[in-house]
Amino acid sequence: MSRNYQLTQLETLESEAIYIFREVAAEFERPVLLFSGGKDSIVMLRLAQKAFHPARIPFSVMHVDTGHNFPEVLEFRDRRVAEVGVQLVVASVQEALDRGFVQAPPDGTRNRIQTPVLLEALEKHQFTAVFGGARRDEDKARAKERVYSFRDEFGQWDPKNQRPELWNLYNGRIHLGESIRVFPLSNWTELDIWQYIEQERLELPSIYYAHERTVFDRNGMLYAANEYCVPKAGEETFTATVRYRTVGDASLTAAVLSDADTVAKVIDEVASTRITERGATRGDDKFSEAAMEDRKREGYF
Amino acid sequence: MDILRLATAGSVDDGKSTLIGRLLYDTKSVFTDQIESVERASRDRGDDYVNLALLTDGLRAEREQGITIDVAYRYFATPRRKFIVADTPGHIQYTRNMVTGASTADLALILVDARKGLLEQSRRHAFLATLLHVPHLVLCVNKMDLVDYSEAVFEQIRADFTQFAAKLDVGDLTVIPVSALVGDNIVTRSTAMSWYEGPSLLHHLENVHVASDRNLIDVRFPVQYVIRPQSDLHRDYRGYAGQVAGGILKPGDEVMVLPSGFTTTIRSIETADGPVEEAFPSMSVTIRLTDEIDVSRGDMICRVNNAPAVTQDIDAMVCWMDDAPLRPGQKLAIKHTTRSARAMVKDLHYRLDINSLHRDMAADHLGLNDIGRVRLRTTQPLLCDEYKRNRSTGGFVLIDEATNRTVGAGMVNEAR
Numbered sequence: 001m002s003r004n005y006q007l008t009q010l011e012t013l014e015s016e017a018i019y020i021f022r023e024v025a026a027e028f029e030r031p032v033l034l035f036s037g038g039k040d041s042i043v044m045l046r047l048a049q050k051a052f053h054p055a056r057i058p059f060s061v062m063h064v065d066t067g068h069n070f071p072e073v074l075e076f077r078d079r080r081v082a083e084v085g086v087q088l089v090v091a092s093v094q095e096a097l098d099r100g101f102v103q104a105p106p107d108g109t110r111n112r113i114q115t116p117v118l119l120e121a122l123e124k125h126q127f128t129a130v131f132g133g134a135r136r137d138e139d140k141a142r143a144k145e146r147v148y149s150f151r152d153e154f155g156q157w158d159p160k161n162q163r164p165e166l167w168n169l170y171n172g173r174i175h176l177g178e179s180i181r182v183f184p185l186s187n188w189t190e191l192d193i194w195q196y197i198e199q200e201r202l203e204l205p206s207i208y209y210a211h212e213r214t215v216f217d218r219n220g221m222l223y224a225a226n227e228y229c230v231p232k233a234g235e236e237t238f239t240a241t242v243r244y245r246t247v248g249d250a251s252l253t254a255a256v257l258s259d260a261d262t263v264a265k266v267i268d269e270v271a272s273t274r275i276t277e278r279g280a281t282r283g284d285d286k287f288s289e290a291a292m293e294d295r296k297r298e299g300y301f
Numbered sequence: 302m303d304i305l306r307l308a309t310a311g312s313v314d315d316g317k318s319t320l321i322g323r324l325l326y327d328t329k330s331v332f333t334d335q336i337e338s339v340e341r342a343s344r345d346r347g348d349d350y351v352n353l354a355l356l357t358d359g360l361r362a363e364r365e366q367g368i369t370i371d372v373a374y375r376y377f378a379t380p381r382r383k384f385i386v387a388d389t390p391g392h393i394q395y396t397r398n399m400v401t402g403a404s405t406a407d408l409a410l411i412l413v414d415a416r417k418g419l420l421e422q423s424r425r426h427a428f429l430a431t432l433l434h435v436p437h438l439v440l441c442v443n444k445m446d447l448v449d450y451s452e453a454v455f456e457q458i459r460a461d462f463t464q465f466a467a468k469l470d471v472g473d474l475t476v477i478p479v480s481a482l483v484g485d486n487i488v489t490r491s492t493a494m495s496w497y498e499g500p501s502l503l504h505h506l507e508n509v510h511v512a513s514d515r516n517l518i519d520v521r522f523p524v525q526y527v528i529r530p531q532s533d534l535h536r537d538y539r540g541y542a543g544q545v546a547g548g549i550l551k552p553g554d555e556v557m558v559l560p561s562g563f564t565t566t567i568r569s570i571e572t573a574d575g576p577v578e579e580a581f582p583s584m585s586v587t588i589r590l591t592d593e594i595d596v597s598r599g600d601m602i603c604r605v606n607n608a609p610a611v612t613q614d615i616d617a618m619v620c621w622m623d624d625a626p627l628r629p630g631q632k633l634a635i636k637h638t639t640r641s642a643r644a645m646v647k648d649l650h651y652r653l654d655i656n657s658l659h660r661d662m663a664a665d666h667l668g669l670n671d672i673g674r675v676r677l678r679t680t681q682p683l684l685c686d687e688y689k690r691n692r693s694t695g696g697f698v699l700i701d702e703a704t705n706r707t708v709g710a711g712m713v714n715e716a717r
C-alpha cells in the first residue's frame with residue numbers, strides 16, 4: 001500500500017471482490033459458490049476466506065461434475081475443500097444421465113447438458129445466489145454481463161434487458177424461483193489471476209504447469225488422449241510438453257504447448273500470449289460466433 | 302500500477318466502439334483469435350475494412366444491427382496503468398446502460414463526429430457525465446480524416462463544447478482531435494495534424510492524475526457485514542466489515558457510529574493478511590471498536606466532528622430508467638450505501654431539459670431517461686453526503702417493489 005493512498009491494481013480488484021462477497025452474504029439467505037478446482041474458482045475461494053476472516057465462509061460450495069474430469073483436479077478439489085472447511089455439494093451430470101434426466105448429445109460432449117443439471121441442483125438446494133468465477137475478459141458475451149446477473153425462473157439471461165447497475169449498489173431483489181449469478185472476478189483478467197496466485201502463493205492442480213502428456217492434434221488444438229477423448233483415425237498421438245490454461249470438461253479442454261513450470265514463467269507466458277484463454281483451449285466456444293451468448297441465455301454461467 | 306476506469310459517451314455512430322477497438326488494437330491488447338473473428342465477421346457483412354467496433358459489440362443483436370445496446374467492459378494495460386473500459390451505447394433508449402458505465406468511471410471519453418458537430422445526444426451525455434460527477438472529461442473530436450484534418454472544424458467544435466460546458470460542473474476537460482478509424486492521435490501523435498500540440502489520447506489516459514479525486518477528508522465507513530466467528534478461538538471477536546467510502550481511518554481514532562450517535566475509538570483495523578495502520582478509500586477492511594456498542598449493517602462509522610447528514614428527507618437529482626414513469630406519491634425501495642429502506646416521492650420539483658438546461662417546473666412525471674429534481678421521504682434515516690462531495694455516500698438507486706427492477710439513479714443534492 002503506497003503512501004499516496006492509491007491502491008494497486010490487485011489491491012483494487014481484491015477489495016472489490018471482497019465487497020461483493022460480503023454484500024451477497026448479507027443480503028441472501030442461501031448463496032453458494034461454484035468450485036471446480038480450476039484456477040478462477042481457487043482464487044474465488046481465497047477471496048471468500050478473506051472476506052469473512054477470521055470467521056468461516058458462511059456458505060457452501062458446489063461442483064457441477066460433468067464426469068469428464070482430470071483426476072488431478074478432482075483430487076485437488078476434495079483436498080482444498082477439506083482444508084478450508086466448507087461443505088461441498090456435487091451436482092453430477094453422470095447421475096443425471098443415468099436416471100434419464102438429460103440425454104447425451106451424439107458427440108458425447110457434456111457442456112450443454114451441464115446447464116439443466118446445474119439448474120436442478122440450484123432448485124433442489126434452494127440456492128438463490130450463485131457465485132461464479134467468470135471474467136469479462138473471457139468472451140465477448142461475458143464482457144456484457146453485470147456483476148449481479150439476474151436470471152429468471154428458467155435460469156435464463158436476457159442480455160437486452162439487464163438491470164442498470166450503478167456504482168457498487170447491487171440490486172439483489174428477486175421473486176421466488178428467480179436467482180442471481182454473482183461474478184466477483186468480473187474485472188479480473190487472466191494475467192491478474194496469475195499475479196494474484198503468485199502473490200497469495202496459491203496452490204493449483206499440477207496440470208496448470210508444464211508437464212509431459214500424450215496428446216493429439218484436432219482442429220489445431222492439442223487434446224490429451226484419454227478415456228473421454230479418444231483420437232479418431234488419422235489423429236496421431238505424440239508426447240509433448242504442455243500445460244492447461246483453463247480446466248473444464250476433459251473432453252473439450254485443450255492443452256497448450258508450454259515450458260512454463262513455475263508461476264513466474266506462467267505469468268511471463270500469459271503476458272505475452274497472442275491468443276485468448278478460451279480461443280486456445282475451449283472446443284465448446286468455437287462452434288459459432290455467439291456460442292457463449294446462446295449458452296448463457298439457456299442458463300449457463 | 303493503478304487502475305483507471307473510463308467510459309465512452311456520445312451519440313450513435315460517432316465512433317465510440319471503433320475508438321475503443323483502436324485503443325485495444327494499437328496497444329496490442331487484441332488477441333489473434335479475436336481479430337480473426339472480427340475480420341471474418343467484417344468480411345461476412347461486406348465491410349470494406351476491418352470493423353474494430355465488433356471487438357466490443359459482442360452480442361448477436363448488436364452485430365446484426367451494427368449498434369451498441371449494452372455496456373461492454375474491456376481491459377487493457379500499458380506499463381503505466383491498467384484500464385477498465387466501459388464502452389457504452391449512444392442510443393437514447395439505452396441511456397440507462399450509459400449511466401451504468403459512467404457511474405464508476407474516473408474519466409469519460411465524449412466523442413463527437415467532426416462532420417456533425419455537437420448533437421443533442423453528445424450534449425446529453427456530457428451532461429450525464431458531469432451529473433454523475435465523472436472527474437475527468439475528454440472530448441474526442443473524431444473522424445478528423447473526413448474533414449481534411451481541418452483545424453478550423455476542430456476549433457469550432459471545441460468552442461461550442463466549451464460554451465456548453467461552462468453551464469455544467471466540469472472538473473477537468475481535455476479536447477483532442479482524433480481519427481479512431483485511421484488511428485490518428487490515439488496512441489501516438491498524428492503527423493496529419495501538425496497544428497495540434499497536445500498529447501495523444503493514450504498519453505493523456507496514462508498520465509491523468511486521479512489520486513486526488515477521492516475524498517480523503519470525510520471519514521465514512523458504511524458497515525456492511527458483522528463478523529462474529531462462532532469458534533472457541535475467537536470467542537469474543539466482533540468485527541465490522543466494510544469498504545472505506547471516505548477519509549483515512551487509524552487505530553486509536555475517536556469515532557461516532559450513526560444513526561445511534563454512540564462514540565468510541567477504533568481498537569484495530571484488520572484484514573485477512575493482518576492488521577493495518579491506516580485504511581482509506583476503497584479498501585475492504587474489518588474495524589474493531591474499543592467499546593461493546595450495538596452496530597449493525599447499514600450503520601456508518603465517521604468522525605465525531607465530521608458526520609454525514611442523518612435524514613429522512615432527501616433532495617436529489619434522479620435519472621429515471623423505467624418505462625413506467627415516476628410520479629409524486631409513488632413508493633419505491635431505496636438502496637443507499639449498505640442501507641435499504643422504502644421511499645415515497647414527495648415532490649417533483651422540476652424536470653430538466655438537457656439541451657437547454659431549462660427547468661420545467663410544471664412537470665408532473667419523469668419518463669424514461671428523464672432527469673429531474675425530486676424530494677423523497679424515507680422510512681428510515683439515510684446517512685448521506687452531497688453527491689458532489691462523495692459519490693459513495695451521495696448516490697442511491699431506486700427499485701420498483703413489484704417488478705424488482707432498478708428504475709432510478711439518484712444523486713443527493715443537499716444533505717442538511
Ligand SMILES: Nc1nc2c(ncn2[C@@H]2O[C@H](COP(=O)(O)OP(=O)(O)O)[C@@H](O)[C@H]2O)c(=O)[nH]1
Nearest residue numbers: 313314315316317318319354443444480481482
Ligand atoms: N472515416 C471514419 N470513420 C469512422 C471513424 N470512427 C468511426 N468511424 C465509422 O463510424 C461508424 C460508427 O462507428 P461505431 O464505432 O460503431 O460508433 P458508435 O455508435 O459510437 O460506437 C462505423 O462505420 C465506423 O467505421 C473515423 O475516425 N473516421
Ligand SMILES: [Mg+2]
Nearest residue numbers: 317318368369
Ligand atoms: Mg458503439
